[in-house]
Amino acid sequence: MWSFSKIANSIHEWLSQTFNATWTTIIEMVIAGVAVISLFAVLGLVLVIMERKVSAWMQIRLGPNRVGPKGLLQSLADTLKLLVKEGMTPNGADKFLFNLAPYIAMIVAMLLLAPIAFAKDFQLWDLNIGVLYVSAISSISVISILMAGWASNNKYSLLGAMRSGAQIVSYELSAGLSVLSIVVLTGSLQLSEIVNSQANGWWIFKGHIPAIIAFITFIIAVTAETNRAPFDLAEAESELTAGFHTEYSGMKFALFFLAEYANVFIVCAIGATLFLGGWMPFHIGNWTGFNNIMDWIPSSIWFFGKTFFLIFLIMWFRWTFPRLRIDQLLNLEWKYLLPISMINILLVTAMAILKWHF
Numbered sequence: 001m002w003s004f005s006k007i008a009n010s011i012h013e014w015l016s017q018t019f020n021a022t023w024t025t026i027i028e029m030v031i032a033g034v035a036v037i038s039l040f041a042v043l044g045l046v047l048v049i050m051e052r053k054v055s056a057w058m059q060i061r062l063g064p065n066r067v068g069p070k071g072l073l074q075s076l077a078d079t080l081k082l083l084v085k086e087g088m089t090p091n092g093a094d095k096f097l098f099n100l101a102p103y104i105a106m107i108v109a110m111l112l113l114a115p116i117a118f119a120k121d122f123q124l125w126d127l128n129i130g131v132l133y134v135s136a137i138s139s140i141s142v143i144s145i146l147m148a149g150w151a152s153n154n155k156y157s158l159l160g161a162m163r164s165g166a167q168i169v170s171y172e173l174s175a176g177l178s179v180l181s182i183v184v185l186t187g188s189l190q191l192s193e194i195v196n197s198q199a200n201g202w203w204i205f206k207g208h209i210p211a212i213i214a215f216i217t218f219i220i221a222v223t224a225e226t227n228r229a230p231f232d233l234a235e236a237e238s239e240l241t242a243g244f245h246t247e248y249s250g251m252k253f254a255l256f257f258l259a260e261y262a263n264v265f266i267v268c269a270i271g272a273t274l275f276l277g278g279w280m281p282f283h284i285g286n287w288t289g290f291n292n293i294m295d296w297i298p299s300s301i302w303f304f305g306k307t308f309f310l311i312f313l314i315m316w317f318r319w320t321f322p323r324l325r326i327d328q329l330l331n332l333e334w335k336y337l338l339p340i341s342m343i344n345i346l347l348v349t350a351m352a353i354l355k356w357h358f
Contacts, residue, residue, distance in 0.1 A: 044075070058319045058320075082254040083254075085249055090153055097150070098247075102255035105144040106262075108259075110262075112263075116269050117303070118303055118304075123192065126192050129189045130190050135172075141168070141263065146161045149161020154246055171225050179270075182207075184345070184348050184352050187352075195277060200285055213340065214275075214341075220337065222270075228318060269303075272306035279299035281297060
């Protein structure tokens with residue numbers, strides 16, 4: 001199977017021969033940091049143009065078509081516009097917290113990339129409690145939103161932040177229980193172990209109906225957690241101007257904007273890892289010939305293909321469903337998704353104990 005491990009190992013060997021252990025570690029960390037920042041920059045450009053093209057396709061129109069071939073450079077033009085815009089800070093704002101909030105949003109997104117396996121043997125940090133790490137770090141993102149809403153000294157910003165706080169805290173429960181379903185089936189919190197457990201079939205197929213229920217619940221819950229429509233009440237333009245980032249402009253607004261798309265990529269990457277095998281090719285039991293053919297496709301293509309399929313699914317939601325009211329949003333979680341998730345985790349536990357999965 002194709003792997004990036006040879007490239008990573010050759011870089012490590014060259015650095016080890018050239019520098020001592022301390023400098024080798026520092027340089028490798030710098031390389032990893034630059035790679036993460038570069039990935040975020042590319043993802044921002046790609047996902048914005050993807051969002052516009054998907055919405056145009058669903059509304060039977062062309063979308064961006066002026067800047068670059070078929071409008072593909074429109075995102076780059078928007079980025080340049082944001083770079084040259086002046087960043088304004090309101091007079092009544094808490095300037096320190098107001099300026100700190102967008103950076104926390106980006107830092108949290110970057111931290112979440114650490115345990116994700118982008119390809120075979122290509123992972124920043126193969127943490128033995130990777131699922132717990134992702135759940136814990138992702139909970140911090142709400143702090144940046146609350147901080148931005150309160151520090152802006154704007155009633156629309158504060159209302160949007162409070163809505164987002166209630167929304168994220170609520171839907172974390174269903175998302176956590178969905179993730180726990182795969183942990184129970186796998187018997188491990190390590191993301192690499194979860195991927196390896198799907199060598200003979202992805203959990204969405206091996207786990208029968210409970211795994212499918214967990215997957216559907218997960219997609220709904222993470223759509224709400226990332227403040228995506230139809231759950232975008234934190235920045236509902238018709239009610240709150242722009243919600244918690246009403247007062248932000250220039251690069252501070254760009255950081256919030258980029259963090260939102262980065263979080264969409266991350267939750268879809270986690271979903272692809274847990275339910276769709278991550279970088280693991282599509283294998284069927286003992287079908288050796290078929291499995292060998294699937295192995296010829298590079299593992300990174302499998303991973304990004306599954307991730308972008310889930311991103312497309314979340315974008316599809318935005319252009320299909322109308323925005324919910326705040327009471328409908330909370331009713332959906334507390335009256336439907338949470339009870340379904342709790343019953344489903346019992347079914348998954350019974351299935352794991354009785355070995356009813358494939």
